Amino acid sequence: MPSTKEDYHNKLQNALVSANLVLKALEHEIDGSEGEKRINNAFGSRVDRAAVKKCIQKLTNPRNKLEFPHGAAVDHSVNAIAATNMADPGKGITFGTFFIGNTEEDNDMRVGTIIHEATHALCGTVDWFDKHTFEPVDEVKDKTGNYHGYLDSNLKDLVRSTGIQMHRNADSYRVLAMKLEVPTV
Numbered sequence: 001m002p003s004t005k006e007d008y009h010n011k012l013q014n015a016l017v018s019a020n021l022v023l024k025a026l027e028h029e030i031d032g033s034e035g036e037k038r039i040n041n042a043f044g045s046r047v048d049r050a051a052v053k054k055c056i057q058k059l060t061n062p063r064n065k066l067e068f069p070h071g072a073a074v075d076h077s078v079n080a081i082a083a084t085n086m087a088d089p090g091k092g093i094t095f096g097t098f099f100i101g102n103t104e105e106d107n108d109m110r111v112g113t114i115i116h117e118a119t120h121a122l123c124g125t126v127d128w129f130d131k132h133t134f135e136p137v138d139e140v141k142d143k144t145g146n147y148h149g150y151l152d153s154n155l156k157d158l159v160r161s162t163g164i165q166m167h168r169n170a171d172s173y174r175v176l177a178m179k180l181e182v183p184t185v
């Protein structure tokens with residue numbers, strides 16, 4: 001049995017390789033009518049499409065290629081799948097206790113998580129939108145009533161209601177890259 005540390009390293013390394021391949025494929029798939037449908041699903045039809053594409057290009061730029069151990073670390077005190085230092089995103093991404101699982105599905109989760117966190121680090125994306133204005137907010141002190149951009153939180157509402165600022169929603173890139181469906185009703 002590999003040690004926990006090796007196990008983390010291997011799973012992170014495998015997920016990074018997959019994440020880079022998924023992003024490269026996405027860059028080619030995103031143009032055309034199929035790409036437009038997928039962007040509408042993940043961001044809403046009013047999104048600034050050029051900004052979405054620009055972010056994807058940043059993620060696939062060999063200069064920014066997602067690497068390990070470049071800033072990536074596992075911290076068992078992080079009670080989340082992963083976290084990006086929002087005050088200084090360039091400092092990298094920390095992966096927490098829930099990052100590791102043992103099924104194929106878990107690998108998809110890891111790939112999606114890496115893509116989500118990488119958009120925080122490289123594209124300045126956020127997870128929260130103001131409850132009144134639907135504008136993206138960098139830091140939320142009082143989360144009550146504000147919209148959380150995760151697929152399993154308020155993404156459905158945001159896709160329906162938010163304007164061109166949706167290119168700043170981190171989880172929309174995960175949804176786009178992993179071909180996840182946002183419920184329409």
Ligand SMILES: [Zn+2]
Pocket residue numbers: 116117120126127170
């Ligand atoms: Zn996030």
